[in-house]
Structure formats: C-alpha cells, structure tokens
Amino acid sequence: MSMTIYLNLPSGDILKIDYQNQTIKYSLNQNRKIKLGDLDVEIKMSKARVSHSNCKNQYCVMQGWISHINQSILCVPNLFKMTITQNTDEHDSTNY
Amino acid sequence: MLPRQLFKTFFNLLIICLLLLNSSCTKPNFYEKKFLVYGTILEFKFFETPKNIADEAMENIIAQLNELNSIFHPWQNTVIKKFNNNQIANICDDRQIQIIYRASHYEKVTNGFFNPAIGALIEAWGFHTDEIVEKTPDDALIDKIITSRPSLKQLNLNKGCLEKVNHFLQIDLGGMIKGYALDLAKDEYQKLNIKNVLTNFGGNIYAHGQPENRFWEVAIQDPYDQTQLLAKLKLPPGSAIGTSGNYEKYFMHNGKRYSHLINPTNGSAFSNQSSATVFISPQDEVGVKSDVFSKPFYFSSDLKQTQLDMNFNNFFVTDLNRNIYITESMLEKIEWIFEEGKYFVQGI
Numbered sequence: 001m002s003m004t005i006y007l008n009l010p011s012g013d014i015l016k017i018d019y020q021n022q023t024i025k026y027s028l029n030q031n032r033k034i035k036l037g038d039l040d041v042e043i044k045m046s047k048a049r050v051s052h053s054n055c056k057n058q059y060c061v062m063q064g065w066i067s068h069i070n071q072s073i074l075c076v077p078n079l080f081k082m083t084i085t086q087n088t089d090e091h092d093s094t095n096y
Numbered sequence: 097m098l099p100r101q102l103f104k105t106f107f108n109l110l111i112i113c114l115l116l117l118n119s120s121c122t123k124p125n126f127y128e129k130k131f132l133v134y135g136t137i138l139e140f141k142f143f144e145t146p147k148n149i150a151d152e153a154m155e156n157i158i159a160q161l162n163e164l165n166s167i168f169h170p171w172q173n174t175v176i177k178k179f180n181n182n183q184i185a186n187i188c189d190d191r192q193i194q195i196i197y198r199a200s201h202y203e204k205v206t207n208g209f210f211n212p213a214i215g216a217l218i219e220a221w222g223f224h225t226d227e228i229v230e231k232t233p234d235d236a237l238i239d240k241i242i243t244s245r246p247s248l249k250q251l252n253l254n255k256g257c258l259e260k261v262n263h264f265l266q267i268d269l270g271g272m273i274k275g276y277a278l279d280l281a282k283d284e285y286q287k288l289n290i291k292n293v294l295t296n297f298g299g300n301i302y303a304h305g306q307p308e309n310r311f312w313e314v315a316i317q318d319p320y321d322q323t324q325l326l327a328k329l330k331l332p333p334g335s336a337i338g339t340s341g342n343y344e345k346y347f348m349h350n351g352k353r354y355s356h357l358i359n360p361t362n363g364s365a366f367s368n369q370s371s372a373t374v375f376i377s378p379q380d381e382v383g384v385k386s387d388v389f390s391k392p393f394y395f396s397s398d399l400k401q402t403q404l405d406m407n408f409n410n411f412f413v414t415d416l417n418r419n420i421y422i423t424e425s426m427l428e429k430i431e432w433i434f435e436e437g438k439y440f441v442q443g444i
Contacts, residue, residue: 094315
C-alpha cells in the first residue's frame with residue numbers, strides 16, 4: 001500500500017541532502033557521484049541512491065533508488081538524510 | 097438495491113478512487129514520461145493525447161535517436177568515430193551526408209561559432225568520455241588543430257562520398273544533435289496528428305501546440321545553482337528554447353571552470369560567460385536553431401556585434417560576475433524569478 005502511494009507521487013527534480021548539520025541541494029537533471037565521508041550518493045536519470053556506506057546494517061544502501069517527492073533515505077550512523085523535493089514554482093519543464 | 101448494498105458499492109468506489117489518486121488523476125489530461133537516451137534525459141508531456149498514440153510517437157522518436165547516436169556518437173564505435181580517426185576514408189550514406197550538410201549550413205550561419213568540425217579540440221580537452229576528469233591539454237596540439245582551421249568546408253564531395261581535406265578535421269555534432277532530435281520529434285507529431293506536447297531533450301525544449309487556455313510554461317535553470325531557477329517563459333505553439341551553459345559538463349582547474357563548450361576561434365574551454373539562452377519563434381528547424389544559436393552568444397566578446405551579425409534578437413547571456421545582458425525583445429518575454437539582488441540585469 002505505502003509503495004503504491006509513493007509510486008503514484010509525482011517525481012521530483014531536487015535532491016536535498018542533510019549531512020552533519022549541513023544542507024546541500026543537487027539537481028536530479030544530471031548524472032553524478034557525490035562522496036560524503038564514508039558515504040557515496042549517486043544521481044542518475046532523475047533518481048538518487050546511496051551506492052556505498054560504511055555503516056553496519058546497510059539499510060540506506062538497500063533502499064535502492066528514490067525519485068518521487070518526499071521519498072527519503074536515512075543513515076543514522078553517518079548523520080545523513082536525503083530527500084527528493086521539487087522546485088516550488090509551477091512550470092511544465094525546465095530549460096538548462 | 098438495498099441501502100446496505102448501496103453503501104458497500106459506494107465504499108468500494110471510494111477505495112478505487114483513493115487508489116487512483118495520483119499525479120495523472122489530479123492533472124487528468126496530461127501524460128508524462130522520461131527516458132535516458134545515450135546519457136541525455138528525454139522528457140515528454142502530452143496534453144489530451146490518446147496514450148497509445150503518445151506511446152507510439154515516443155517509441156518512434158527514441159528509435160530514431162538511437163539510430164542517430166549509433167552513427168554520430170563521437171566516442172563510441174561509430175562511423176563518425178572511424179572517419180574522425182582516419183580509419184575509414186569517406187562517408188557515402190546519403191542521409192548521413194544530408195545531416196552533415198545541415199551542420200555545415202549552421203556553421204556558416206553562426207559565423208563558425210557553432211563549429212561541428214572541432215571534435216579534435218573537444219577530445220584534446222578530455223570531453224570525449226562519459227566521466228569527465230580534470231585534464232589540461234597539450235598546448236602544442238591545440239595550436240596545431242587551431243592552425244589547421246577545422247571546418248566542414250574542408251569536406252569534399254567526390255563520387256557521392258565525403259572526404260576530408262584537413263587531417264585534423266573531426267566531426268562532432270554534439271552542439272546540434274539535441275535540437276535536431278526536437279525537429280525529428282516535431283515531424284513525428286505531425287505524422288501522427290498529435291496536437292499538444294512539450295518535449296525536453298537534455299534541456300532544449302520544443303513546444304508543440306499548447307494545453308487548453310494557456311501556453312506551455314518553462315523555467316530556466318540558474319547557471320550558478322542548479323537547484324534554483326532564474327526565469328520563467330511562456331512558449332507559444334511551435335516555439336523552442338535552448339541554453340548553452342558552462343555548468344553541465346566541466347572540470348575545475350586552479351579555481352577556473354573549464355567546460356565542454358570549446359571556443360572554435362581560440363581552442364579555449366574557458367569563457368567569461370556562464371550561459372547563453374535563446375528563444376526561437378515558430379519557424380522551420382526550430383529545434384536545431386534552439387541548439388546552435390546559443391553558441392555565438394556564449395562565446396561572444398561583443399554581444400551587440402554578434403546580435404547584428406546573426407540578425408537575431410531573442411537571447412540573454414549571464415557572465416561570471418553575475419551580470420545578465422538581455423535584449424529588449426527577450427526582456428518582454430521572460431519573467432525573472434531569481435532572489436532579489438542576486439543578478440544585475442542590463443540591456444544590450
């Protein structure tokens with residue numbers, strides 16, 4: 001049920017990362033690998049995931065890709081959270 | 097029907113409605129899809145188009161893009177790569193020749209600022225790869241390439257085949273292929289009688305038709321911060337928009353940003369401009385124009401002169417010091433949405 005609701009949400013265009021008391025935003029319109037300490041984040045085809053982490057349980061890695069608004073991945077040992085959001089302004093598409 | 101049955105039916109309907117409550121439900125007439133084609137994001141937003149026809153159009157467009165890439169991709173094992181590396185001596189396929197001739201036409205129109213013959217320069221700067229690494233090129237090699245003045249004019253047609261005159265000539269259509277793809281999409285929509293769809297290929301956008309009672313509306317990304325927006329613009333039916341920016345493919349070296357947009361006149365990957373955006377009113381080859389027309393303004397050191405040379409007015413440029421230079425006609429069309437004070441806007 002919760003899965004269905006997530007998949008039906010519109011996809012986002014921003015990845016917001018909270019990492020060790022800092023907030024960083026990335027566009028999802030790019031292919032990119034981001035290294036944050038012992039954690040690797042990957043952005044590909046408007047999706048994002050934690051591709052590597054040094055933490056014990058690997059929950060964050062096992063979450064796989066996220067792309068829909070308000071979906072998020074946590075890694076508590078690394079004080080890490082990432083969330084998909086959207087540019088609040090209404091428009092049909094983005095030129096870049 | 098018994099009241100109890102009625103209640104049950106109503107309850108079931110309510111459940112179904114809740115399950116269907118999704119983006120396509122709140123915007124019932126739109127159908128959106130995204131694809132990745134050779135590392136570039138392709139987005140469609142159809143309005144009031146039967147799903148099966150929209151699917152057919154997307155499938156046909158993607159098939160054509162894959163075919164184009166399989167011929168023209170500059171660093172995969174393609175005909176063009178072999179021709180560039182002098183492994184094959186000529187290009188004889190009519191369609192390939194026709195596309196190269198279109199590129200040659202736009203090289204002329206842009207006074208060589210869009211130069212599809214400088215593949216060797218792009219390679220020397222290390223941008224012919226999927227993952228960009230910091231690489232400062234061999235100055236002697238850059239000099240040699242620039243001195244040979246690569247241009248598609250250095251291709252001769254001999255017995256129906258194109259041959260190189262300049263050994264350093266390497267074809268790279270990266271500066272027009274996204275726009276060319278938009279024109280292919282436009283043909284496909286006309287063929288299938290599709291009236292209203294917005295197509296975004298790697299940032300270049302073509303507006304086919306319009307949604308009910310309004311124009312398609314697009315936002316332009318802030319060149320300094322990809323998570324922010326700079327401006328908004330309404331696209332009348334048949335128009336297109338394109339931006340060349342230093343923020344897409346680049347590397348940093350000694351605090352300077354080197355981008356995959358190489359200046360054909362001096363071989364440099366550095367520019368004082370950070371982006372150039374053009375709006376193309378409805379006309380033939382609107383897609384290709386949205387791609388190639390931004391190049392002269394991105395490289396220009398005298399915007400007024402380039403505007404006169406190109407006889408083209410709908411553009412604006414951002415520079416490395418947060419200045420925006422904009423023409424009167426472009427200013428009429430756009431609405432700034434950047435944070436107050438972030439940019440200094442001036443006329444050209």
